[in-house]
Amino acid sequence: MALYIGIDIGGTAIKGVVIDENGKLYGEDSVVTVRGEEIVNGIAALCNRLSRQNGGRIAGVGIGCAGVIDSANGKVVLASNLGLADFSMVGLLKEKINLPVRITNDANAAALGEAKFGAGKNYKNSILVTLGTGVGGGIVIDGRLFEGNKSAGAEIGHMVIERGGAQCSCGRQGCFEAYSSATALKRRTKWAMEEDTGSAMWGKYTSDKVTGKTAFEYADCDTSARKVVDWYIDYLACGLVNLANAFRPEVIMLGGGVSKEGERLTAPLQEILDREVFAAQYARVLVKTAALGAAAGAYGAAALWL
């Protein structure tokens, strides 16, 4: 049986997995992330090691990489954090490892991983929405990754849901990301604490220790915390309903730190989606938490060959 290597390039480590077409794990390993064009040497070494360990049965290598990626041409257009610009990752790696290579954006890779082997495995159409420092994600249509022209689509965090609203890092105001990221949740929680000096949230946390979990932890016993959670869910639901109306997947999967709230998040969201999605009774959109965690990216990169 053919095996596939999936590579997930992170800020500190590059992780590699070897899987078969069913997502069964045959091996994993990692190397330290080096910034700049030398990154390709680390990836090559990792691939060669994983290939040797699996008796040369590797049929293809997939890479998930942060930044703007031109997957059709195998290029990293811009990945500032990795110090890469207009870099022919696929071409250079192919030369060094003598295996076919594909590449996509890391968020897309995670979406494909969840779609094939995680919370979306029973559905043909799914969207992964990652609630972390920002709001990222990816879209799978009929079992295949949807990337848009020059792989520049699926920027789901940068959809304005409140025109003239909160400033977003992309330059626009009121983006989904500016309300639904863990960063936004944390900011809102701090603000709520400062507004309400009697909040139970002050009990355990100083303003500096506030996390995306704080409001959820206190939501059952503190009105200010409850309001933050309701605020967060309302905006998140707004963005998810927009995505449901535009792409109409069977399932939206939530990943990233905030998704660990599980049903406290998915139950109210499902209720809102069932009410607000256009013709929801006819073509329901489910909300689930993602299943693979940090492994989704590497699995999905390998799945570029499936």
Place this chain on the structure above:
Amino acid sequence: MALYIGIDIGGTAIKGVVIDENGKLYGEDSVVTVRGEEIVNGIAALCNRLSRQNGGRIAGVGIGCAGVIDSANGKVVLASNLGLADFSMVGLLKEKINLPVRITNDANAAALGEAKFGAGKNYKNSILVTLGTGVGGGIVIDGRLFEGNKSAGAEIGHMVIERGGAQCSCGRQGCFEAYSSATALKRRTKWAMEEDTGSAMWGKYTSDKVTGKTAFEYADCDTSARKVVDWYIDYLACGLVNLANAFRPEVIMLGGGVSKEGERLTAPLQEILDREVFAAQYARVLVKTAALGAAAGAYGAAALWL
């Protein structure tokens, strides 16, 4: 050469065209729209007539129909205006005309028509946004219609761009449609006139004669009219940038009545898209007016076979 019949079901007339794979017109005809399940008899008569006129060279029939359509199963799930619900249009029509039949939503058909033979013919990825009574449209990805699960996607008018904003017919508040339809433009124009009794717009129009064109006509000589146009373009741009970030087509085509403003609309929109679309320099999204007008639906319905 094989020919294809495209049927566009409108509120008063059902139009049919016969085209080849290049969009060359071989014939056209129409019948009056009858509400209810008898509609299929009119369509069958129209198809048989068009088929006879073209020596039986018809390889397939495509239908564009308003409402919620289940294209995979050939059903009209709900088309209130036509008095149809859970209606097996494709199955019944096939029996009557002995030709293969496909169906899609009318907005999708128009998008496919523009994509194949109109303003999108040089591009693989396009979106048609129709600025009429509502905001409709459709999405073409890699030359094929994108419909989402159960063909319920591509509801681009029902994307909230201003949370808690203007009431939309779908039940949500702040939808793209509630700002960018001709209806919304007309409402805003009336409001601007009532606010400014000195507006030049009063010169020719009574409040009752205001149309989607009024503000554009007076924009060069009247501040209130100019403000309405700027307001309209700002919201429209907001929705278009959202669509560009999510789907990243090569071109967004504007159809419907308001699109007749041409460059007065597309020039400022292009400027905003070039500035606000995520990584626009890398993967630019063009804005053009649609080319086929009311014929797009019938051409696109035929193109379901291409």
